Amino acid sequence: DLTAFPYMPLDVARLRNSAIVSHVSAEGFRAAVLLWCAAWHNKPASSLENDDLLLARYAGFGNDLEGWKRVKVQALHGFVLCCDAKWYHRVIAEKALQAWESKLANRQRTAAATQKRWQSDNRNGQRNGQRNAIGNGHVTDSVTDTNRTDNNRKSKSRAPAREGFAKNGVVEYDRMPVPSGNTVPDAQWRKRVESFAKSGFWLADWGFKPDDPSCYAPNAILAEFGFNQT
Known part of the structure; x- marks a missing residue:
């Protein structure tokens, strides 16, 4: 095809x-x-x-x-x-x-790159968590207060972006990549495909778009929103 x-x-x-x-x-x-x-x-x-x-x-x-x-x-x-x-x-x-062999090779390269990025993100997250755990045991009250104030400012700055997504019917922003074997839950796929159907919003981390035959989302969910994968 x-x-x-x-x-x-x-x-x-x-x-x-x-x-x-x-x-x-x-x-x-x-x-x-x-x-x-x-x-x-x-x-x-x-x-x-x-x-x-x-x-x-x-x-x-x-x-x-x-x-x-x-x-x-x-x-x-x-x-x-x-x-x-x-x-x-x-x-x-x-x-x-x-052309078909080239498409399959590209799909494999994309899956391998996504898997590598997903593993790298997990490792970085674990390192950051360890550093935070060590640092939090020695911070002073003044540093804690400063961090709390900074977090409040960041939270407020993100609020308009979240509201913008909500007004456009886009699901809550998530960057969960598509690891090898596609272990993303069906509920998460449904939110992503629904988001794409309503507004065209789709992250590169999620792989191919629903209107592409190579999309990783389950066929039943794609069909639910009118994307024919046959």
Whole structure:
């Protein structure tokens, strides 16, 4: 499924040296390019249904079946009818596999980076907690009072931001990352997806957005808010 891929690779030299350039009419070539684009976003990628009405529409002929049939053989240059009754283009299938493998590799890199950041944050939090525990045993009353005053100021400064989130329907700000294995509770995922559905708010720490097929949120929760992951 490459519907989230807006760009299709074009091998310039390969196309210029292809037989389609010298053996196909201008109208046939135009229809062929439109079929390539349709096949790129079809499911599975690089495929087209073996249906003349659909093919005519993909190729820009609308309901003009006669016009489509005049260029059908030319427009389907490079396509092969397979056992699942679909047309597959050899070159587009090759590019689609490369794009999909790149997507999987990127997903793995993102998950590994998120896991590493999550572990680092946990270690830093533990160190800070230990330092605070040691320091709190030796502070004077004056230092304690100063810290309390500073905390009150910070709390007040954060209040407008929290109110702004609430007015926009955004769930309470959380930076819980997505560790390997996706151990984030369903309730937390539901708040995040609901936030995205209402306002588009989404942190990079949470991984892919709900409108991306690679989103880590459970499919049932995504479907609940209208995000189709099929």
